[in-house]
Amino acid sequence: MRCGEQYFTRRPSSRGSRQVFAVTLRGHGFQLTTEAGVFSRRRVDRGTRLLIGHMEVRPTDRVLDLGCGYGIVGMVAARLAPQGQVVLVDINERAVALTQENLRANDISNAQALGGDGFAPLVGQTFDVIALNPPVRAGNAVVHMLIAQARDHLSPAGRFYLVGRTQQGVIRIAAKMGETFGWVEEVAKGGGYRVYLAHRAPI
Numbered sequence: 001m002r003c004g005e006q007y008f009t010r011r012p013s014s015r016g017s018r019q020v021f022a023v024t025l026r027g028h029g030f031q032l033t034t035e036a037g038v039f040s041r042r043r044v045d046r047g048t049r050l051l052i053g054h055m056e057v058r059p060t061d062r063v064l065d066l067g068c069g070y071g072i073v074g075m076v077a078a079r080l081a082p083q084g085q086v087v088l089v090d091i092n093e094r095a096v097a098l099t100q101e102n103l104r105a106n107d108i109s110n111a112q113a114l115g116g117d118g119f120a121p122l123v124g125q126t127f128d129v130i131a132l133n134p135p136v137r138a139g140n141a142v143v144h145m146l147i148a149q150a151r152d153h154l155s156p157a158g159r160f161y162l163v164g165r166t167q168q169g170v171i172r173i174a175a176k177m178g179e180t181f182g183w184v185e186e187v188a189k190g191g192g193y194r195v196y197l198a199h200r201a202p203i
Helices: 046-054 074-078 095-104 140-152 170-181
Strands: 020-027 027-035 062-066 085-090 111-115 127-133 152-167 185-190 193-199
Touching: 020 046, 020 074, 027 074, 046 074, 046 095, 046 152, 046 185, 046 193, 062 152, 074 095, 074 127, 085 127, 085 193, 095 140, 127 140, 127 185, 140 152, 140 170, 152 170, 170 193
Parallel strands: 062 085, 062 127, 085 111, 127 152
Antiparallel strands: 020 027, 152 193, 185 193
16 A cells, blocks of 8 residues: 555555455355455454454344445354345445455355445445444544444444554544443453444433
8 A cells, every 4th residue: 555545545546466365253254355455455453353253243133344345344244144134335446346356256145335435325224233443544533423423323222333453542432432322332352452332322
């Protein structure tokens, strides 16, 4: 990735050889294709693994993988919710194309990948689970906006999971979750990362 370019760039200009690797998560195996210009392209990073390991997804849940990268969180969710539906969204057009390719390669039919900025392509939609690794380098205003919008897009009994690095201020981000939702819980930590859960509070 070129200097100054982030993985949340809409059209990354960086170029690099495509990579294919296999991974097993939550008892399901996946083959993943990645490329330069997407987050953690060489392996599933520790924070994502921690999130996947601790998110509760029920068989009929409707799930949103927000900022999906090449799609592994949403792909695991699709396996855990065989009677449900998963939507994967990313502003990065290359990430969306890779996710679509990975969904096909792994024969996942109960999921779709969409391009767009945050919740923009999801007007009027609600989800039982929303999972987010926030783009902290985009700034607090963007992260706080995504948290506020996540509340509006949760079903009444929905669950919002957020993962981040302790050294990148995820504890402060969790405090914002608590302000927005009225309640937040740390459900896992390890490898320098923490996973937080919030429920939609009654209005």
